[in-house]
Amino acid sequence: MSRSMLIVLAGLSLALAATGCATSTTRHPVIVSDIGTPATGSDMNASLARPGIVTFQRIRFARWTGGRGTFIDRNDPLTDDVPKGDEEATIYAYVVDHPRFGRILIDTGISADLDTRLTWVMRQGVNNLDIRVEKTMAQWLTGQVVPKAVFLTHLHFDHVGGLLDLPVTTPVYVGSGEAQEQSRANLVLGPSTDAILRGFGPLREWAFQPDASGAFEGVLDVFGDGSVWAIRVPGHSAGSTAYLVNSVDGPKLVTGDAISTRLNWEAGMPQPVTAAARANAWTSADRLRRFAATHPAIEIFLGHQSRTGQREPD
Numbered sequence: 001m002s003r004s005m006l007i008v009l010a011g012l013s014l015a016l017a018a019t020g021c022a023t024s025t026t027r028h029p030v031i032v033s034d035i036g037t038p039a040t041g042s043d044m045n046a047s048l049a050r051p052g053i054v055t056f057q058r059i060r061f062a063r064w065t066g067g068r069g070t071f072i073d074r075n076d077p078l079t080d081d082v083p084k085g086d087e088e089a090t091i092y093a094y095v096v097d098h099p100r101f102g103r104i105l106i107d108t109g110i111s112a113d114l115d116t117r118l119t120w121v122m123r124q125g126v127n128n129l130d131i132r133v134e135k136t137m138a139q140w141l142t143g144q145v146v147p148k149a150v151f152l153t154h155l156h157f158d159h160v161g162g163l164l165d166l167p168v169t170t171p172v173y174v175g176s177g178e179a180q181e182q183s184r185a186n187l188v189l190g191p192s193t194d195a196i197l198r199g200f201g202p203l204r205e206w207a208f209q210p211d212a213s214g215a216f217e218g219v220l221d222v223f224g225d226g227s228v229w230a231i232r233v234p235g236h237s238a239g240s241t242a243y244l245v246n247s248v249d250g251p252k253l254v255t256g257d258a259i260s261t262r263l264n265w266e267a268g269m270p271q272p273v274t275a276a277a278r279a280n281a282w283t284s285a286d287r288l289r290r291f292a293a294t295h296p297a298i299e300i301f302l303g304h305q306s307r308t309g310q311r312e313p314d
């Protein structure tokens with residue numbers, strides 16, 4: 001989700017937000033993750049030289065059309081030369097099959113039941129987005145191996161909404177500080193996030209340690225074998241997490257909304273975030289771009305668009 005989507009949703013409940021205090025992204029309980037070994041950017045670099053052992057697949061669930069100001073910061077002079085217009089956005093999830101640990105999902109697509117968990121205010125905001133669902137997580141799951149775990153890039157509804165179609169016994173992993181981020185917008189957004197997570201066990205928070213190489217804030221070797229890495233990239237949200245997957249057909253970098261569109265990645269445009277989050281968002285995007293530039297074999301998967309020339313999933 002983008003900052004302006006948050007603003008639209010929050011604006012619908014201005015009276016509530018004006019009188020209330022900041023609150024957390026979710027009140028759902030959080031525990032420290034049981035998996036993931038703290039590592040460095042150098043360790044992650046070294047893993048790229050080894051053959052991949054997991055498979056990787058991107059799935060497309062839904063699309064919506066949003067004004068460019070949803071994705072780039074129109075208050076930043078850097079965006080002055082970008083013409084007005086719309087951007088096509090897509091809701092994706094990613095499937096990783098590990099030979100020992102089984103199937104995991106990165107993000108969750110969307111569920112037909114999402115409406116039932118949204119508060120009235122949030123439902124109006126989401127309906128205004130005119131999201132065109134192509135398939136739900138429940139439809140995709142038909143005939144598929146049930147995932148053993150979900151790794152989230154962050155807790156916005158367009159990344160967690162498909163959880164409703166997964167068994168509530170599925171462990172859900174999230175970036176550190178994501179659940180606890182305080183904002184007034186959460187007065188509107190928080191209850192719906194709580195409702196989506198209802199019935200699931202506590203969120204398992206990645207236990208990042210400072211990355212001694214300085215490449216990122218923190219890097220985790222998720223399974224301890226170099227196949228999947230969680231990368232701390234705060235800014236779009238406090239616990240935004242990217243994932244590097246060393247797949248059998250080459251390394252794949254899932255950026256989440258740390259970088260959501262081609263304008264943000266290829267043209268280097270800043271995304272609209274709060275003043276307090278701006279420096280983090282810029283630094284995280286810069287670090288991801290540098291990492292990719294150093295390793296041109298990595299295929300990049302942006303939060304809501306395909307890259308120029310990249311094959312769009314069916």
Ligand SMILES: [Zn+2]
Nearest residue numbers: 001002156257
């Ligand atoms: Zn988002």
